[in-house]
Amino acid sequence: MPAYLLPIAGIVLGLIIGSFLATLIVRWPEGRSVITGRSSCDHCGYQLRSRELIPVVSFLLQSGKCRQCGTKIAADHIAIEMAAALIGGLALFAAPGVQGLAGAVFGWLLLTLAALDVKHHWLPDRLTAILALSGLLASLLMVSSTFLDRLTGGLAGYAALAIVAAAYKYIRGRDGLGGGDPKMLGAIGCWLGWQALPLVILGASLVGILVAISWRLRGGNVTRESMLPLGSLMAVAAFPIWLYQTANAGLFF
Known part of the structure; x- marks a missing residue:
């Protein structure tokens, strides 16, 4: 992959990682599994379909609301996704290659810890x-x-x-x-x-x-x-x- 495309790849990867991290930040303090169980609305339990799990895009298309019950989706979910995308893009811009990917991991771990500290101390x-x-x-x-x-x-x-x-x-x-x-x-x-x-x-x-x-x-x-x-x-x-x-x-x- 050309070096100038790596930051874009970092952004895309960051969006995917960010979606997982946002789920982890919600579920882990509640004692729920992050790996097992399908993603669902935290309010009504509606199981989300694949087209409703596209990072950022699904949030915008649904106007930030659950398609089933209309409850607003927590804004910090999309904020985590966008922050993770920014981290991935900046890391691979600063150091295209394995070193940049390692830096992105550093940033994503920091993001997760920061969010857990803010929300749950x-x-x-x-x-x-x-x-x-x-x-x-x-x-x-x-x-x-x-x-x-x-x-x-x-x-x-x-x-x-x-x-x-x-x-x-x-x-x-x-x-x-x-x-x-x-x-x-x-x-x-x-x-x-x-x-x-x-x-x-x-x-x-x-x-x-x-x-x-x-x-x-x-x-x-x-x-x-x-x-x-x-x-x-x-x-x-x-x-x-x-x-x-x-x-x-x-x-x-």
């Missing part, structure tokens, strides 16, 4: 473990960081936030970070290397400030007790850093 250990292990394996394909850099990034990322969480609990007498956040940063470190960890935290902090400002502009009450999904914020910061590392072949970190 949950970062599943199994998914963060897959993120970490795939990052270490991907070091065989990447030019931006070595296996040792990534292993160090995994250990340092986990240790840094675990220490912060322990200190906060000791000082304030309550949890300030979720148990999955240190594991999430460690898993990201397994992809980006230890050198990128400060930028991940900085980027997550900046995104968090923007989220807090948007809450205030919409009339929300933002205090120091307000909960922000740190895992999601780190995920949003991490993928652009991977793109930068890949485009610059790791020249700076």
Whole structure:
């Protein structure tokens, strides 16, 4: 396949992957199987036909509603599909080939964890473990960081936030970070290397400030007790850093 067509293939693949991820994000927290059972309307149970499962297209043709009961389909479903398509296209644009496909997997895993954290404040250990292990394996394909850099990034990322969480609990007498956040940063470190960890935290902090400002502009009450999904914020910061590392072949970190 010509290199200029790979980003388009990444977009198409991302739409397909995104449809699966959107289903996983709905079913997994409810304890439902993601693999078995036909797709159905979450409201009336109507089993969807193949023509009603085309990513994005089916949503638009049905005006975002179930064809059977008319209930609106959750907008986050199409948002996940489109985000996964964007990730696939950008990854294969930055690195056409196997390296770009590996980066797309990184982005899709981050997307899934971010959505679960936003919706359920949950970062599943199994998914963060897959993120970490795939990052270490991907070091065989990447030019931006070595296996040792990534292993160090995994250990340092986990240790840094675990220490912060322990200190906060000791000082304030309550949890300030979720148990999955240190594991999430460690898993990201397994992809980006230890050198990128400060930028991940900085980027997550900046995104968090923007989220807090948007809450205030919409009339929300933002205090120091307000909960922000740190895992999601780190995920949003991490993928652009991977793109930068890949485009610059790791020249700076």
